[in-house]
Amino acid sequence: MEGPEGKRRERVWLSFHERYVRRTEYADRETGEERVLFTVTLPRGTEVDAVDLGGWQFHPRYVEPNHSRYHDEHWREVPLLADRPVRLSRDVLDADGNPLPDGEGRNQKECAEVDPSRLGEALVESRRRWYEQNCRGRAEERADGAGGLSARAQEARAASEAIGTPCDATPRRR
Template identity: 50%
Template sequence: MSDGAEKVYLSFHKSFVKENIPYIDRSTGEDRTFNSVTLPSDTVIDGRNVGGFQFSPLYIDPSKYDENQRVVPLLANREVWLTRTARDADGNVPLDQDGNPEKETLKVMPMAIKEALAEARRAWSQQHSRERSLQERAGTARNGAGTMRREGDRLSDRDIPF
């Protein structure tokens, strides 16, 4: 990727990312690899749930801040082709004329994916924060800290003085 191009950085948990998947190039016979990213469920772009759609980025980098996160740099002005295996109303996979599973394809801009991921994370966070109030979570933390302090006092009785 050229350094002068504007980029959009998407971050995913490592469970949504598969790196260096081997395949054999049909035209040259060479062993090659590709990357695949699956969008999390409840990711909505233009009113459509695109959870389960996949794309193949050229680069995937480890996050500097969290070892369980992966960062995908994409060019901001280039569409991303999202694909997934099509299913009919009964959940069966329809086949094309060649007997291969039909694919659904969407073309979206990287910024749309970034905004959809941010909204999905925000919704998930709000849903899970309602399960316990802040006061309940603080009480749990206080009780845990009190237990640690009491255990620490018992240990300090046995410390060797210097």
């Protein structure tokens, strides 16, 4: 995309798993043309300025399938202009977690703006924290030799040997 001076504008690319990206197709009211609306929900633990933005949503114009060698086909790439803030929104909820209606019967919305590069850094940091909490122990078990598939296979062999072969289970010749 080119800017006013004809120069290519810088972009920030954010990666989201497909479960955080929703695609909605609709017909334009005026022209009847089929259009697509993308809604991206930020994962829980995405913190900017010590505020958790998990559950906040934004609507990017484009979402592309993954082209990165670091992710599989279930990831989506969202290009954002680096000089334009991302407008986030979420429903205002009461104490029970139900959306509060406004005067027109719609849900009340809370809005915020975040710099795309800071949002990208927050996503990387939240994934790093998630990995530390959920996967670090498993990687250490595999490095020690305890746990992992080889240990489970050895345990299964030992259990099957302990059971033994019953006499009635031996095959007979006809």
